Amino acid sequence: MRHIDPPGGDSRPAVLSSATAALARCVAVDPAKFAADHWGRSPLLSRAAELPNPDGFTDLLSPADADELLSRRGLRTPFLRVAKDGELVPAARYTGGGGAGAEIGDQVLDEKILELYADGATLVLQGLHRTWPALVDLARDLGAMLGQPTQVNAYLTPAGSQGFATHYDTHDVFVLQVDGRKHWRIHPPVLPDPLERQPWGGRADEVSATAEGRPALDVVLAPGDALYLPRGWLHSAQAQEASSLHLTVGIRVLTRYALVEELLALAAEDPRLRSGLSFGVDVADPDAIEPELTETVEALRDWLLRVDPAAVAARMRNRAWPAVRPAPIRPLAQAAALAALTADSRVAPREGLRWQLEPSGDGRIVLRLFDRTITLPGTCEPALRAVLTGEVTRVGDLPGLDDDADRLVLARRLLKEAALTPT
DSSP states (O other), X not given: OOOOOOTTOOOOOOOOHHHXXXXXXXXXXXXXXXXXXXXXXXXXXXXXXXXXXXXXXXXXXXXXXXXXXXXXXXXXXXXEEEEETTEEOOGGGTEEOOSTTOOOTTEEOHHHHHHHHHTTXXXXXXXXXXXXXXXXXXXXXXXXHHTSOEEEXXXXXXXXXXSSOSBOXXXXXXXXEEESOEEEEXXXXXXXXXXXXXXXXXXXXXXHHHHTSOOSEEEEEOTTOEEEEOTTOEEEEEEOSSOEEEEEEEEOOOOHHHHHHHHHHHGGGOHHHHSOXXXXXXXXXXXXHHHHHHHHHHHHHHHHHTOXXXXXXXXXXXXXXXXXXXXXXXXXXXXXXXXXXXXXOBEEEOTTOOOEEEEOSSSEEEEEOSSOEEEEEGGGHHHHHHHHTTSOOBGGGOTTOSSHHHHHHHHHHHHHTTSEEEO
C-alpha cells in the first residue's frame, strides 16, 4: 500500500511487495524500464512465457467464473453491457425481474444472455474491481504501484466476433488474455493523451482513416499474454477460432489538466477574476474583447504566482482519494472484534487506506481519510502514527496515552471508523 505523507514531511515506509507483483503480472520488464519507455508513451506486448504466472490469468477470472456471475449472482445493470456489430444492445433486451422475492426489474436474465451471445454478441462485465475478490485485490495492488485509480472489466467474445469498431480509450489499459485467442490491431493516436471529455466519437472520421493504414502492432494474444496500451492509441480486437475472454484493467490517469481545473476553481477567490466585463461590451467582437482578455490574463497570472500549493493539494486529495477504495472490510467480523477488544488484541491499518494527520489549531489532531475526517485529542498523535503505519499492532503498546483504558477507546474508534482491522 502507498501512504501520503502529511504536512511536515515525516515519511512512512511503503509496503509495495504485492503492488510490485501486480505490475509484474502485466508487464515483462522491470518497473523502472516500464516507467521510462512505455508508461503513457508506447504499447508493450508481454508474452505468457515472459510473465511470472505459468497458469496465466484464470486465477483472476475464469470462463466458469464468468458463467457464475452471469447466472447465479443476481447481476444487474450497469455491471453488464452487451455489444453487437459495434453497437450497444439496449439493456431491456436482456434484463428483467428475478422472480418471487427478487422482483427488481434490471437483473440480467441468463436465457436472454445465452441467446445474444450465441448470436455473436460480446458481453462486457463491468466494475469487477468492486464485485469479484481476486480482481478487487489486483486493482488495489496495481493502483498502489501506479499511484492512479484503477478499474477492471471483462470482455467475452464469441468465436470470430468483434464487439467494438476501432476506437481509443481515454484511460490507459492493461489487456490480460485469459482464454481463447484474440487478434489486435493497434494504430498510433489521432489525439495524443486525450482527456475524458475528448472521446473518440468526436474524431470518428480521423479514427476510421487512420485505422485503414498500416498498424503499429498487429498481434494475436494467446492465453497468458498481456498488452499495455496508453490512452489514445487506436485499437480493435477480434476473437479467433474459439471464444475469447480477456480482462481490461483501466488506469484513470490523473493529468496536469486536473491541476488546471482545480486551480481555476480556486481562482474564484480572486476579486479581479470575479469582476464583470465592461458595460455594453460586445463579446462577439474580437477587438472589443481583447482588452478584457488582456486584463483577465494579467489577473490570472498574478493570482497563479501566489497560489497556495497546500490548497491545490487539498482539492486534488478530494478528487483522487474517493476514486480508490481501500481493501474491503467484513462488517460482522469487525463488529465482533470491537465487542471483544482488549489490550492484548492486535490490529492493523486497513490495507490500501490513504490518510493524513494534521493539527487542527486548537490542540487537537485531524485524521483525514478517503471519505471522512476524524478529530481527536492531540495526545493521540503518537498512537495514531504508530498504529496507522503498522509500527505497533498490540493495542496495549500504543504510545503516548496514559493507560489501557485510553488505548482501548482510541482503538475502538479507529475500528468503528474502518481505519483499522483486527488481525
